[in-house]
Amino acid sequence: MYGSQNDKIDLIFSLYNDSRTVFKLNDIAMLTGETNFEALNKKLNYYVRTGKILNLRKGIYAKLNYNLEELACRIFLPSYISLEYVLQKSGVVFQYSSEITSVSYLSRNVEINNQAFSFRKIKNNLLMNTLGIIQNQNSVNIATPERALLDMLYLNANYHFDNLNSLDKSLLINLLPLYNSKTISQRLNKIINDNGLK
Numbered sequence: 262m263y264g265s266q267n268d269k270i271d272l273i274f275s276l277y278n279d280s281r282t283v284f285k286l287n288d289i290a291m292l293t294g295e296t297n298f299e300a301l302n303k304k305l306n307y308y309v310r311t312g313k314i315l316n317l318r319k320g321i322y323a324k325l326n327y328n329l330e331e332l333a334c335r336i337f338l339p340s341y342i343s344l345e346y347v348l349q350k351s352g353v354v355f356q357y358s359s360e361i362t363s364v365s366y367l368s369r370n371v372e373i374n375n376q377a378f379s380f381r382k383i384k385n386n387l388l389m390n391t392l393g394i395i396q397n398q399n400s401v402n403i404a405t406p407e408r409a410l411l412d413m414l415y416l417n418a419n420y421h422f423d424n425l426n427s428l429d430k431s432l433l434i435n436l437l438p439l440y441n442s443k444t445i446s447q448r449l450n451k452i453i454n455d456n457g458l459k
Contacts, residue, residue: 272295280399289305315327321335329376336373336380337363337366337369337380339366339388340364340388341363341404342363342401342402343363343409343412345362347405348413352424353409353425354423355424361378362381364381364404365382365388367380381416383415390439392439406427407429414445418448
């Protein structure tokens, strides 16, 4: 009895002592050293029932004060936050949306605890290339505004951007070869010329 109670305390302590706020089952197994997945699932279900942790989606657990961006990067792997979410945060588009947009290996819309997450599919070679992706702590991968703009042009060549003053023209040009697209090059050149980007 004492041992199992101690195990439970150790599991919760390990989770809350870790800087991450969202965990997949494998993360928890590695963190706690638990190799018996059936036993681990029972412990986790107990903590979900007693309100110590959340089960946000099958196989995804979180602390009570979890980070939404971290969750966005854990739903589908690999993925990174990009598109409207990044462009809105950086002032490139003005239309507000609370949806967190990402690119991944598939297209899906997911809602968890009244938070919308949108995933758009891009080619694997783009998805796996980390140029223009900021890798923050806790496995949050987020595109720079320049990468987000090019991702958007890749997915929607006619997308309208409101304010390009904050963008770095040289970074845009350096990232452009990743997309290997004449259409995106032409559209980007027009955007640069029309907006006098320096």
